[in-house]
Amino acid sequence: MAVVSDSWPDLDDLFRRLGLRDYFVTLVISAVLGCRKPDPRMYRAGSDALGLAPADCLFVDDDPDLVGAAIRLGYQGVTLVREPGAEPPAATPWITSLRELSQ
CATH class of the missing domain: 3.40.50.1000 (HAD superfamily/HAD-like)
Incomplete structure (x- = not known):
């Protein structure tokens, strides 16, 4: 990592x-x-x-704009939504816990 x-x-x-x-x-x-x-x-x-290679990497960040930038560069990406009940981003895949990455 x-x-x-x-x-x-x-x-x-x-x-x-x-x-x-x-x-x-x-x-x-x-x-x-x-x-x-x-x-x-x-x-x-x-x-x-x-x-x-970028395509073999997963970029995780709480800023959907930075995740979107990574995706445009060829990385896989997910936005970590930390706030309970927060509106998930529409433009990127998202998770609410890093534990979801192992599922």
Whole structure:
């Protein structure tokens, strides 16, 4: 797995402190890469680090616009709708829990 995040440079350190870092091949961090999603370089850095073609990757985000951008770039994508009762996006597939990914 890879994290593709519009975040601060010390996200890697935070993941290490929380004991989560070893679950991810890479963390693509906007402040380090010098661009933000939906810049294609963000998505591509994640799939390249995994050694996978975009079509073999699933991009999950809570912003349907960023999921839509990933889909247009050839990635599979789903929007994570976190708010109970929130209106699901019409333009992208969506889930309400990451557990739905294993079903």
